[in-house]
Amino acid sequence: MTDCIFCKIAAGEIPSEFVYEDDQVVGFRDLNPQAPTHVLLIPRRHIATLNELRPEDEALVGHLYTAAAEVARREGLAEAGYRTVINCNADGGQTVFHLHLHLLGGRRMSWPPG
Ligand code: 5GP
Ligand code: ZN
Numbered sequence: 001m002t003d004c005i006f007c008k009i010a011a012g013e014i015p016s017e018f019v020y021e022d023d024q025v026v027g028f029r030d031l032n033p034q035a036p037t038h039v040l041l042i043p044r045r046h047i048a049t050l051n052e053l054r055p056e057d058e059a060l061v062g063h064l065y066t067a068a069a070e071v072a073r074r075e076g077l078a079e080a081g082y083r084t085v086i087n088c089n090a091d092g093g094q095t096v097f098h099l100h101l102h103l104l105g106g107r108r109m110s111w112p113p114g
Contacts (some may be wrong), residue, residue, distance in 0.1 A: 006098035010044045019074070024060060025067045027103075036106025037075045037082070041067050047099040050088045068103045077105035085113070 008014045010026050019039055020027030030038040041064050047053065053061065065084065072078050082105030087094040 004046055004098050006040075006042050006096055006100060007046050010042060020067050020071050022067070024063055027067060027071050030102070034102075035104040035109075037077060037104065039068075039071050039075070039103040041071070041101045041103060043099060048097045049094060049099065050086060052099075064101050068101055071103055072105060075105065077103075081105070083109045 005014070009016045009028060016028045018026050018028050020041065023044075025041055025043055027039050027041045030040050043060055043064065045060075047057065068084050069078070072082050082103060085102040085104070086092075086099070087102075
C-alpha cells in the first residue's frame with residue numbers, strides 16, 4: 001500500500017534499523033517505546049488489521065510469533081519474560097493500520113492492561 005508507513009519501513013523507503021529481518025517479517029524499534037525493549041514485528045505484506053486475516057495467513061501469523069520469540073532471546077528477555085500484543089481497531093488501541101505485533105520487555109508488566 002503506497003500510503004502505509006509500515007509498508008514503507010518494510011520496503012526500506014524509510015531508513016530504519018531492523019532488529020529482525022527475513023523474507024516474510026521485519027522487526028524494528030518502536031518510535032515511542034513503552035518499555036526498555038519495545039520492538040514491532042510486521043509482515044512485509046500489507047494486512048490492515050487482525051480482522052483481515054484469512055486462513056492462508058495462519059502460517060504467517062505463527063511466524064510473527066516465532067520471530068518475536070527469537071528477538072526476545074536476542075534482547076536477553078526470554079528468561080525474565082516479556083509481553084506480546086496485537087491491538088485491533090479503535091477499542092483495541094490500534095493507530096497504525098498495518099498488522100504489527102508489539103514485543104515489550106525489560107520491566108514488569110501490569111495486568112489488566114489499560
Ligand atoms: P498501535 O497503537 O497501532 O498498536 O501501535 C502503533 C505503534 O507504532 C505505536 O507504538 C507507535 O509508537 C509506533 N509508530 C508509529 N509510527 C512509527 C514510525 O514511523 N516508526 C516507528 N518505529 N514506530 C512508529
Ligand atoms: Zn502497510
